[in-house]
Amino acid sequence: MKFVTTVWKPEQHGFWLDSRDYLAELPKLREKLPPGAWKFASDPLHYDMGHGNSHCVKDLELSGIQVSTDKSGGLALEFVPNQWKHDSGLRISYSGVAHFSIDYKRSIDWMVVDTVLLDEILPDEDGGCTHEIALTDASITVHCQDLQAVWEDATET
Numbered sequence: 001m002k003f004v005t006t007v008w009k010p011e012q013h014g015f016w017l018d019s020r021d022y023l024a025e026l027p028k029l030r031e032k033l034p035p036g037a038w039k040f041a042s043d044p045l046h047y048d049m050g051h052g053n054s055h056c057v058k059d060l061e062l063s064g065i066q067v068s069t070d071k072s073g074g075l076a077l078e079f080v081p082n083q084w085k086h087d088s089g090l091r092i093s094y095s096g097v098a099h100f101s102i103d104y105k106r107s108i109d110w111m112v113v114d115t116v117l118l119d120e121i122l123p124d125e126d127g128g129c130t131h132e133i134a135l136t137d138a139s140i141t142v143h144c145q146d147l148q149a150v151w152e153d154a155t156e157t
Contacts, residue, residue, distance in 0.1 A: 001118075001120040004019050017049070017117055032123035036147050036149070039149075060090055064076075092147055094144040102140050124143060129146070
């Protein structure tokens, strides 16, 4: 990621997470990001890791990946709520996907599922965007035309 920091700190047995540089850059991206991407990235609760914020992406658990089998370029990522933080899950639907990858980087073997650390959405030269999601043991990268993020009731996720 270009602006968001997610670094494992072994001496602290945890991650150093910092979205301040991205939040400072975000207003400059308003005219460059597609509408759905802008709406999701600019949500004031998106990076608010304070207590009581159930719409912060941090700690959501990756639960599903649906890749379109036709040439429509559709992709959906599903995240279930963390039981101590969220009261709803998140579904991100991507349109016009040109690239999708998952890269496993770490070996945190004490976690059963990958959870979201933070994410970053940047515009690309084609008028679309790149969405990078740092997980506890991997990273997801999606190049797409736009995305739609919908918070869903936990019983529906």
